[in-house]
Every structure is written in C-alpha cells, then in structure tokens.
Amino acid sequence: MLAAVMPNGAVLLGSNVVADSYHRRPVRVVTHAHEDHTKYLSRSVAESLFIVATPVTHEFLRILGHSIPQSKALSVDYNKEIEFDGERVKLLPSRHIAGSAQVLVEGPDGTAGYTGDFKMPGTPPMEDLDVLVVDATYGSPHLSRRGTEWDALGALIDIIERRSPESPLVIYGYNGKLQEIMVELRIRGVKETFLADDTTLKLAKVASRFYNVDIGDVRLYNKDELTPGSIAFLHVSKSQPMLKLPAVHIILTGTERRGPAVRVNDNVYRVSFSDHATFWEVVEYIKESRPKKVIVDASRGFDSKFMAEYLSKVLNIDAVSEP
C-alpha cells in the first residue's frame, strides 16, 4: 500500500510518512497551518521523530500555540529533499495559504503524493505518480462558487471604495485567508489603515515576508481606532459580538454561491472567497497530473464519492474515495 486516508484524516504516504493527522509513523508532515490539517499534532509531537513543514508553516504553528521541540521540528523549504529510511520526502508549493505545501514521497515501491488544500491556477501538479491523494473540498460541480476569485477581489475593493469614506470596515475570515487578502489589497493600492487582532497581526507579518509584499500601516486592533479610513481584519470566530458595532461588516466565506459579493443588509456583506479549487479545477489538476491511481480525501471534503466516480467513469482513472 503506497497511500491511504484514515478515518481520522491521516494521509499515509509510503511507509514512513503521515500527513495532516495522527498515525503511528516516524515522520509527520503538516501541509499547512489550518485546524483540519493540524489534528492531533501534540500526539504526533510526542510519538513521531520529526514534524516536517515549510519554515512559514512552522512559524504559523508557533504563533497558533503549537509547541514542537526544536529537536523534532524540521523546516524544509519547497523543492528540497529529505531522506528517511530509503524514502525521499519533498514539499512542493501549493497556492492555498502562506507556507502551504504538497507532499511527495518517493520510495522503493513507487511514488505517492498528497496535494493538501490547494487552489488553481497556481499549484503545479505533481506528475506521473503511482498514487495521488487529492483534496476535493468541492467534490461535485454544484458546490462550486460563481465567478473567479478575481471577481470577488474586485467586488471587495468596490465595497471598500464606496463605504470606507463614511464608515470603518471590518473583514472577517480564517487564518491565512485574512493575510492573503491584506496583501492582495495592498498590491491593488488600498491605502486604508489596517487593524488586526493579535494572532492575525502576527501571522500577517510572517505572510508579508512570504508574499514579499509590504503590508504598510498595520496596527493592533482596538475599538477606538475603528474610524472611517480604517479596515479591521478579525478572525471569523470574533464576528458575533462585533456585528453590533457601527461599521460595515464583510464576511469572507467559501460557501456563498449566489455571486462574488452579496449584500445581506445595509451594513453586512458576504464575499465569496474560497481557499479551494472548484470541482472542475480539481479535475484539471488530475488531468495534468496523470497519476496511475487517485484517492479522493473524504475526511475533509464534500461529495468525494462523486469526484471518484467522475474520475473513474469519465476520465478512466482508477479512483476511490477514502475513508
């Protein structure tokens, strides 16, 4: 068995590597710092020999409160190879959040790869693998959002330009996403003062180096600074009490399928930003990748069975959904 997905979300690759959840193996890879990929990390820290991640992901993990002793934390740059017990392990770039990676394991029995979470375009497919484990958050076409992320970014900038002169703005999202949006807004000339909660701010400083973009005037959020001309970036978990404050509230969400931006009421918008490839983009990745076999990760996505069926019946690729 070259690869498998376990019921707890562990992705087994080769004979030594497990990614993104716990399994009794010497090498635990963390593809990126999102919660559903750092499951049971403390147990892996206790039992595994190495916790492998990109330098940025290790920094993110530290900021998010995961403690990994130096002797076990192995920072591996993109495209650098480490060898463990006759297997070569490589982290390859993926476009998802700062530091996110795909994992490639090459051993005597063949090659196995795991995409982790990814968006297309911008994630170079791993080619000609024996087994590819693919994230399929949107496992069927009807789950896909409308428009592209560029449409969504345009809609967000439009809201900022129209509303910012008279009102402060608050943008809610997940770790990684918020930092990417801060960077994208600066690239597009948004000059407002940025405010951010403590964790969001620390992650933003790391992300700004990763993307090589100066995020300009960013300060720790406090209510008194929330005035017109400022935009606060807060983790989505903080949205409930905040929504009562007089401001324009913008929720970044992967589940808004009505359009790039939807106005919920006078002061609340939902903007459709997904961190994941659409169904058709996953198919595109797999077509370019041409693996001998595909395992669709059913532990995190939706409709993974449909994706596996589509691959088998339409593309004639040996595909299963696991677990």
Ligand SMILES: [Zn+2]
């Ligand atoms: Zn993720």
